[in-house]
Amino acid sequence: MKFKSIKGTKDILPDESHLWQSVEQHIRSVMETYNYKEIRTSVFEETSLFARSIGELTDIVGKEMYSFIDRSGDSLTLKPEMTAAVIRSYIQHNLGKKQPLTKVYYLSPAFRQERPQAGRLRQFHQFGAEAIGGSNPEIDAEIISLSAAIYKKFGITEFEVRINSVGCQKCREEYKFILKSFLSAIANKLSTESQRKIDTNPMRVLDSKDENDKQLTIGAPLIKDYLCDECRIHFEKLQSLLQIAGVDYVVDGRIVRGLDYYTKTAYEIISNELGSQDALTGGGRYDLLVSELGGKPTPSVGFAAGMERLIMILKKRNKLNVTAPHPKLFIAAMDDKSRNRVFQEIFKLRNQGISCETDLLNRSLKAQMREADRQQADYVIVIGENEINSNRVSMKAMRTGIQQEISLDELPNYLTGN
RNA sequence: GUGACCAUAGUUCAGUUGGUUAGAACGCCAGGUUGUGGCCCUGGAGGUCGAGGGUUCGAGUCCCUCUGGUCACCCCA
CATH class of the missing domain: 3.30.930.10 (Bira Bifunctional Protein; Domain 2)
Known part of the structure; x- marks a missing residue:
């Protein structure tokens, strides 16, 4: 790669x-x-x-x-x-x-x-x-x-x-001075990391992860007592x-x-x-x-x-119960002759703000259905010669599998009404 | 910057003491006859085995270097 x-x-x-x-x-x-x-x-x-x-x-x-x-x-x-x-x-x-x-x-x-x-x-x-x-x-x-x-x-x-x-600035300087003298007294027992910090940043010695350091600093002066x-x-x-x-x-x-x-x-x-x-x-x-x-x-x-x-x-914790955005409608084309009509409907719906998808790869009807399923479209309609002639389509609700016949003109209302 | 472990299909992983054409599952693609997804069945595509060197008749497998990943130190969100 x-x-x-x-x-x-x-x-x-x-x-x-x-x-x-x-x-x-x-x-x-x-x-x-x-x-x-x-x-x-x-x-x-x-x-x-x-x-x-x-x-x-x-x-x-x-x-x-x-x-x-x-x-x-x-x-x-x-x-x-x-x-x-x-x-x-x-x-x-x-x-x-x-x-x-x-x-x-x-x-x-x-x-x-x-x-x-x-x-x-x-x-x-x-x-x-x-x-x-x-x-x-x-x-x-x-x-x-x-x-x-x-x-x-x-x-x-x-x-x-x-x-x-x-x-x-005031009280921290005083405290640092006291802390440094405490740490200096036990310096040779501290980890090398902590020893290095005594002068540069003594307060950091107190949150060392080293177990031995933790033990040694149990009685160290804490700033809250010197504010x-x-x-x-x-x-x-x-x-x-x-x-x-x-x-x-x-x-x-x-x-x-x-x-x-x-x-x-x-x-x-x-x-x-x-x-x-x-x-x-x-x-x-x-x-x-x-x-x-x-x-x-x-x-x-x-x-x-x-x-x-x-x-x-x-x-x-599995607290992410968010659902991915998915198209409301998938329009499948029965055959190549119907594709122009499918596009016409798709763009019309999109112009009305309805999310929809269609096949852009000239795939078979079965493949288009599979795609609609994968995209988790709520509804699918298939447009072919019959639909173009009658102006009516079968609206399939993908979750239930139930189909309902409606007029193509009703499509936007049907979808926004849901 | 230091250390440990790891690196094989898109993904998660198998891969015998080094030995013919590198496997599985899932995913992907196509079918299972007339215009409908999921489940099931069948088939298919897809890998310079992280990269480069070395050992060997022969390396995914052993050695070295590099790169990347993971985790820890340091430190921080």
Whole structure:
């Protein structure tokens, strides 16, 4: 085979595309219930936008971005996540001037050059939302509730919302200092991975998957015990609001998100049905990002979720009772002489918005019937000399096999009446 | 980037210690007499056995390299 899809990319084939459409439609409907409006940004941006927002030292920026130099010498990057692009757009178009709080959602492909595995692709699809312009914990609660509501909309209830506060610049620095000294004391017993992180990103040591590391860090200081008053009050208020909103959650003091820009609230939605990549959703508050990217200081919250991971669960749980679109009517031609008349009827019906199909390959009547069955057409009529002369056709309901004779002129009414 | 396992029709898979024309199921196509699908029956098409090297009289089967897939690590959606 000469050409193949790029490693880590997947074609969504005609058999499956309607399933994606249906999932997307459900997501949109929940987003709109919460009064978020869609934003679409281009798939690529200036490389420096992501470097600045996500953080130079993160894995995403350090080794996973699809970056390239275009013909004018600019460095561009296929977006590895959506928030940076949304914020860039928010600032560029002065959306904050039109209203104090901007609520947007998106559905978009994203790109990261990682080794593919279950629930991880190089081109993947995210949906998510951002509420830009407010610092109230009510907004954090709304974002978390919204993301959980989407899974509930699909009948998925087996997931866990884990929340944490990662503090602000002030209290996080103090905490990191304390944490580092705790970790340094046990450094020689930690895994080499974790040892490396003590200086660069000590909070990540706490969510190491290494069993030994887990044991060693059981008594480690957690940031929730070192929050400043403002962050602590915000976190407590968020929890009471989640209770009011009816969102079940657990506090997990070890959550650290992989993107540098989070402040205060950080949260994840985890499923135990996904394999190793178990995060359905990740999100949190990023009060410093807008100003970091050149806008006015604008506190914001958001989340991003993986489409493929959602669909994995839906498939596993058999929650995808979506029916593929199928033609209402199939018109078979008795013989070649009748084909022009068949086409005439087909186009007439299609012009009236009725989905119908006919044989385009000059096949036998039997083959045409088989095709109609395969296409799951609701009805079939056969047009031949008799029908052309009498202007009457036998309408066969394929599910029941019952035939009913009607006039050709009644066809549109008959079909739309059903 | 690291590791493990895998790669045979459109799909899911068989393929004996290396030995003639590489099989099955499903799917696809055509028939089973007069103008009607599904079930059933019969027949047919379809494979450079992932690619390239090597060992051998002989390789789908053994060895090497590459590519791709799957899963895990890392990290994340």
